Structure formats: C-alpha cells, structure tokens
Amino acid sequence: MMGLMGLLVAESEPSVVAPKSLPQLVPNAACFRCDVCCRFPEADSFLRPYFAGQEIAAAVAHGLPRESFPDESGSQIDLRHDLSGEGYVCPAFDSTTGRCGIYEVRPLDCRLYPLALMWDAACKGVVLGWDTKCPFLRDTASDTIAAYAERVAGELAAEDIVEMLVANPRLIGRFQDDVVIVQLLPQLTARLKKAHPDPRLHPLTPTDAPRFVQALERARLLADDALAAYAFPYHFIWTPVLPYWWIESHETFFLFARSPDGWFMPLLPLGAGPLDDAVSEAFQLMQEWNGPSPVSRIENVMGPQKLALERGGFQFRPKEADYLYSAEALAQLAGDRYKSQRALCNRVEREHAITVEPYRVDHRTGCLALYDLWSSQKLSKGHQSHDSMGRLLLEDAKIAHGRVLAEPERIGLSGTVAVMEGRIIAYTFGYWLTPRTWCVLLEVADRSIAGLAQWLFRDTCRTALNRGAASINAMDDAGLPGLREAKRAYRPRTLIENWVLKG
Ligand code: SF4
Secondary structure: OOOOOOOOOOOOOOOOOOOOOOOOOOOHHHHHHOOOOOEEOOOOOOOOOEEEHHHHHHHHHOOOOHHHOOOOOEEEOOOEEOOOOOOEEOOOEEOOOOEEOOHHHOOHHHHHOOEEEEEOOOOOOEEEEEEOOOHHHHOOOHHHHHHHHHHHHHHHOOHHHHHHHHHOHHHOEOOOOOEEEEEEOHHHHHHHHHHOOOOOOEEOOHHHHHHHHHHHHHHOOOOOOOOOOOOHHHHHOOOOOOOEEEEEEOOEEEEEEEEOOEEEEOOOOEEOOOHHHHHHHHHHHHHHHHOOOOOOEEEEEOHHHHHHHHOOOOOEEEOOOEEEEEHHHHHHOOOHHHHHHHHHHHHHHHHOOOEEEEOOHHHHHHHHHHHHHHHHHHHOOOOOOOOHHHHHHHHHHHHHHHHHHHOOHHHOOEEEEEEEOOEEEEEEEEEEEEOOEEEEEEEEEOOOOOOHHHHHHHHHHHHHHHOOOOEEEOOOOOOOHHHHHHHHOOOOOEEEOOEEEEO
C-alpha cells in the first residue's frame, strides 16, 4: 500500500514533476541518491503499491506483465527478487538505473509518496501523513511539508480521485506509527464510510482463496456432509452481482455480502474460538451497519452449529437443504428406482455422438452461446414463467457463469464441456468440498436434446467416482418445485440441514 515508492523519474524530466494533478515535493536528484523507494524487505510487504483496475490496464499497456497483478480489477503488485541486491523490488523498477519503467502511468499510491493515505489509529478517520522513512522529508521544514500536504489534500478532493478511492478502499492503508499525520480528511472519510462502513472490510478476490481455506480449517466445520456453501468458489462466483467483503478479527474470518437491503453473512464466522462469541461480534457489526433492519442474518448454518447456538438463545428459520447422494449410485443408475434416468441416458447414447472434454478458456464463447440458448429455453412457454424476476435471475446467473468461464482454475473450479457436431451442447463446473465429496456448482445443457442433462450429470458423477468421490453434493433446490422433484428423484442419501440465524 502506501510506502516506499513513487519518485524515481527519467533524468531528462524536470526536477519537479507533476503527473496528472498531483504536485511533487521531492526533487529528482534527491530521489536518485536514495535507496528507499520501490524496494521492499519481504515479498508480501504490506507497503507494495496498490493499483486500481484502470491503473493496471495502463501499466500493462506500458509493458508490465499482466501476471504481476493477482486481481485485474485492483490489487497490490506482486514483487520480484532484487537481482542486484537483497530483498524484493517492484517489477516496474529498474535496479540498474534506479528508475520506474512506468513513471508516466504509475499509480496514485506511488504518485502520493512520500505522503500516505491511511486510517487513523482508531480506524475512525482517513488522514494524510508523511512517511518518516523518506530521508528528504526528514530534512524538510515541517511548515513546508504541511503546506505541501494541504495542496495535495486539495487535489485528492477532486471527484475522479474520490471515486477511485471509494471504488478501491485498499488504497487507504492501515495506520503506521512512523507516518506523521498532517491532514485530517473528514469529507473523504464520510464518502468512504458511506460505501464501506468499516475500514477493516476487504473485497473478496481470488487472492483471498487461501485465507478462506485456512479459516475453514481453523473452524473445523468441513466434513463430507457439510453444506456446499463452505467453499470459496460457491461465494466468489457471485461477487459481480452481490459484493462480498471480509474482515479478519481475533483470528476469525467474517464473510459478509452487501445486498441492496443491507449487510448479511452468507456463512458462520470461521475461527477456532467460541462460536457464540464470534456470532455475537458479527451481529454487533451488522447492526451497526444496517441499524435495526431484519436483513442482519447469518445464512448456511448447519445442524450441529444450530444446536450449539440454540443453547445460547439464538433463533433460526429453515432454508433449503443441500442434496447429498452416493456417487456410486449416481454413476451406475442401477435398478428400478433409477429406471427413468437410465432410460434417458441410454436414449442420448443411442441417438447422439457426444464427446466430453475438460473445459478450456477457448470454449468460453461456445459456452456463453449455450447459456443464452438455455436461458431462452427456460423462459419459453412450458419451462418458466416470463416474469421479470425469472429474467433477472437468469441475467445475474449469466454474469456469474461469465466469471467462472473466464478463469475457473483460479477460483478453484474445474469443468467439462459436451460437444456434438462441433457445437458445445452442455457444460458443468464443480469443486471438491472434501477429498470425498464433489459439489456440482453449475450445469447447463441444451434442453432441446432429451435426456442430455441426465446424461451429463451421470457423466459428472462417474468422473468424480473415478477420482475418489464417495458423495455428490448437488446443492439445494432454491425452493423451486420442479427442481425439488428432479433432485428427489435421484434418491438423495441425505438432505443436509440448512438454517438461517436471525438477528
Ligand atoms: S510503480 Fe514505479 S514508482 Fe511505483 S513502486 Fe513500482 S517502480 Fe516504484
């Protein structure tokens, strides 16, 4: 974030450079004598510069590898080993010349340095301070720094910069006690708090997957018969339509979603400590952000946790259960009870020549075309009402599918496509909840081919069984009667209880 970076320029440039609208105080000559900026002692230093999405695009256009950014919508840059010294450097930094290779388009985080935007020690307000690690500022009169900071604070009030800060709250760093506060920024604080009520909130990104997994392990909630919601991709795919945020507090991971009505938790807090304490802390936060609204709730509470929390007086309402099946039974579809599904699979095999391939990104266009066909089939007479809600749900789901199709592996998913006569006629994606349970997250099949969905599902179960699955979790039925009937017809081994903890 804010920190050791920002001032290294080409020799031919004037000594005081003002890229975009931000004034600069430190002369180039001082920067070239200094070895503080753009270098970092650890690879994961929290001072690495943060690039907003548009800044990433500009940096990539100026030659930085796209892979330097874990999340193209906004992220801290990945550092590289400093080949000419110890530690790590920004990949845009040329250690031999001491210059920034993308100086003209370096991010706001770098343009600000040696000033830094951060939260105050109480996390209540955004402040502008100067970094005492900068040798030049250490030798500069305090009234000069104060006047400079005032000018910069004025520039930061420009609407385009405020919008960027609101959209990229990680540009506001955590409090550093070696940064001297020179300006309080109450207006920026108010704008940020409106959008992000707690500065500890982080948007959920693919780089958070390991943190999520570690938190799950700490919480010891995972089992073969856990709800499918206890997995990163289950939530992450919806982030384009429902923003997800997280906070880590007292070694507990709190996942929040922000709906138009307010904040709620799609999962129990994940930590090793007492669950009722963490749940109380979660409700305290949601009530602070939502007021007394009933939107404050925790979804996807499983049976054992519900029992434990009920003893503490917490109240619940039921939510649709997950369907858990025997992988072997669904791979074989043997016996009378699976007669109709087996007949449909046999018909597909008799009438069509279909090949199944692992999903590749070049399948994306064909999958999106199939999604459009499938949703129009669902909306057509006899499948789903034409109501605007059904249409909106399918539009939202298309955005989620688009995210999956763009980078499935990065978010922990793997998928297959079914191809017939060169056209993708079905696709499915899922993930391992545990080494013994495969979750089917998405499944789309051309509805004009009778039995294709059943055939694809059996193929998925066969593949999972061959890879060690004992169980298949097919998620819930979203309260839809047709889906409920279809899922029950596959004879679930268990319906996994699912509860909503009320505020
Ligand atoms: S982008 Fe440029 S100024 Fe910023 S840390 Fe990297 S090399 Fe330094």
